[in-house]
Amino acid sequence: MSHWTLRRAAPVALCAAAVLGVSSAAAQQPAGPAWTRGAVCYEIFVRSFADSDGDGIGDLVGLTRRLDYISGLGASCVWLMPIAESPSYHGYDVSDYYRVEPAYGTNDDFRAFVTEAHRRGIKVLVDMVLNHSSNRLPAFRAALRDTNSPYRAWYRFAPRPLGNGPWGGTSAWRHSPVRDEYYYGAFSSAMPDLDYHTPAVREEAKRIATFWLREMGVDGFRLDAVPFLLEDGDCNTGCPGTHAFLHEYAEHVRSINADAYTIGEATWGPLTELMPYYPDQLTSYFTFELSDSLMAAVRDGRASGLLGGWLRLQDTLPAYRYSAFLSNHDQRRAMTTLGGDVARAKVAATLLLTLPGLPFVYYGEEIGMTGDKPDERIRTPMQWRPGAGLGFTTAVSWERAQADSQTTTVAAQDTVQGSLLNLYRRLIHLRRENDALGAGRLVPLQAASPQVAAYVRRAGDHAVLVVANLGGTAVTNAVLNSRDSALAAGRYTPRNLLGGADGAPLQVGRDGRLHGYVPVRGPMGPREVLVLDLARR
Ligand code: CA
Numbered sequence: 001m002s003h004w005t006l007r008r009a010a011p012v013a014l015c016a017a018a019v020l021g022v023s024s025a026a027a028q029q030p031a032g033p034a035w036t037r038g039a040v041c042y043e044i045f046v047r048s049f050a051d052s053d054g055d056g057i058g059d060l061v062g063l064t065r066r067l068d069y070i071s072g073l074g075a076s077c078v079w080l081m082p083i084a085e086s087p088s089y090h091g092y093d094v095s096d097y098y099r100v101e102p103a104y105g106t107n108d109d110f111r112a113f114v115t116e117a118h119r120r121g122i123k124v125l126v127d128m129v130l131n132h133s134s135n136r137l138p139a140f141r142a143a144l145r146d147t148n149s150p151y152r153a154w155y156r157f158a159p160r161p162l163g164n165g166p167w168g169g170t171s172a173w174r175h176s177p178v179r180d181e182y183y184y185g186a187f188s189s190a191m192p193d194l195d196y197h198t199p200a201v202r203e204e205a206k207r208i209a210t211f212w213l214r215e216m217g218v219d220g221f222r223l224d225a226v227p228f229l230l231e232d233g234d235c236n237t238g239c240p241g242t243h244a245f246l247h248e249y250a251e252h253v254r255s256i257n258a259d260a261y262t263i264g265e266a267t268w269g270p271l272t273e274l275m276p277y278y279p280d281q282l283t284s285y286f287t288f289e290l291s292d293s294l295m296a297a298v299r300d301g302r303a304s305g306l307l308g309g310w311l312r313l314q315d316t317l318p319a320y321r322y323s324a325f326l327s328n329h330d331q332r333r334a335m336t337t338l339g340g341d342v343a344r345a346k347v348a349a350t351l352l353l354t355l356p357g358l359p360f361v362y363y364g365e366e367i368g369m370t371g372d373k374p375d376e377r378i379r380t381p382m383q384w385r386p387g388a389g390l391g392f393t394t395a396v397s398w399e400r401a402q403a404d405s406q407t408t409t410v411a412a413q414d415t416v417q418g419s420l421l422n423l424y425r426r427l428i429h430l431r432r433e434n435d436a437l438g439a440g441r442l443v444p445l446q447a448a449s450p451q452v453a454a455y456v457r458r459a460g461d462h463a464v465l466v467v468a469n470l471g472g473t474a475v476t477n478a479v480l481n482s483r484d485s486a487l488a489a490g491r492y493t494p495r496n497l498l499g500g501a502d503g504a505p506l507q508v509g510r511d512g513r514l515h516g517y518v519p520v521r522g523p524m525g526p527r528e529v530l531v532l533d534l535a536r537r
Helices: 015-019 060-067 067-073 107-119 138-145 150-154 200-214 240-256 288-300 308-314 342-354 410-414 421-433 435-439
Strands: 041-044 075-079 096-100 123-128 171-173 182-184 220-223 262-263 284-288 361-362 443-444 452-459 462-469 490-496 506-508 527-537
Touching: 060 067, 060 107, 067 107, 067 421, 096 107, 096 200, 107 123, 123 200, 123 262, 138 150, 150 200, 200 240, 240 262, 288 308, 288 342, 308 443, 342 421, 342 462, 342 527, 410 421, 421 435, 435 452, 435 462
Parallel strands: 041 075, 041 361, 075 123, 123 220, 220 262, 262 284
Antiparallel strands: 171 182, 443 452, 452 462, 462 527, 490 506, 490 527
């Protein structure tokens, strides 16, 4: 959905402290589907990815032809923004939940895409918009027209606005174009909220999930705007009924496919607002707080505040149950936030892809595409190669490209060692192959310089050390210490996994701590990042 924030914590029985306080909670929960280990997901706006038939609109056949690119990137999964039939360009208001948007292709095109994705070991998640339908959904049209329609109970009608909406005031109550009455639509008059108190609506949501899992072959869903699913009395975000429905829905999804993966957009706010959505609702949620802290650290060149959220979550949840990202389809593009600085973008990518969780990469981020609000401008056509249609289309694209689209392309970076694209490829593959990066415990280190972030990812005897100079100036003495045990005792030869100089030998005593370890000889350059594999000798 478009931008929103939760105004207050949800009044639910399961309080955050109860979840956050249990340090071994993560270990007590079952491991995720096998594919999530070391995985990275790739978010795609189909309309902007690849146009196969020359109408200027990306489509499923075009996307299927680009699967080798996604596979080459190393992504284990894709999340497709809404692909069901919709009157809007973005698709977040569905007019037929059982049919692919005709501009994107047919249901058979989608099935062919899933088959080809699976052949490459790529899981497919699709956006599922449950909070509201399009005002063109036949059920809403019937409900609007006929007060005796059984579909009246699918929506919330009232003779006058009943209380406030999530943005304050009664603006969520929309006047009917048919008679003097109102219906509830939190986001717009074209997006009437479905009423999940009605059993038939809950059953329909489950039937739609079954259809996409069984008939279309998807591996799970990204659920849009979940805090707004149910309204209970004066409560309109994160209400008890919403948590109960998410539990019921997720249970149904798992009954169809035990390995199905669901990830929700639950809050743009702090992690504490996310905790009421665990442990027994969707599989996972996006962690906007982690993303904000990562981007702030890279933008400001300051390490403090980077790792706190990750450390709290790793003691609370298994890593496959939360997802950080640099930016998504509702936010200014990461490269724009970082002022067009490729060195900063590389630091951000390296942090995201070496920290725990199941990271998501927004299409085009891997080549440093730029873009700022309004929404259409952060969802512009993928820049495959220079030229009129950018390799995206042979026609005029549905949305004009960015100003730097002729130079910031896949083609320009594809074979260039040290390009942003090749850094993404390297890191995503490393995460899959290197168990410490894929599943290791995060251990924070203390750097003498406030502009240096340092941590270890440790899995048993194997570890990876990440040291990042976030600042724009060189650090002459990158001294590292650890408060607690960070590594098994022994002598280590740090090998540079990104192809630069190896690190200095490291001796760890019985206490497992680092004492004044300096990983590099000489100064650490501005925005320089080391990812060092620590093999014990
Ligand atoms: Ca097309």
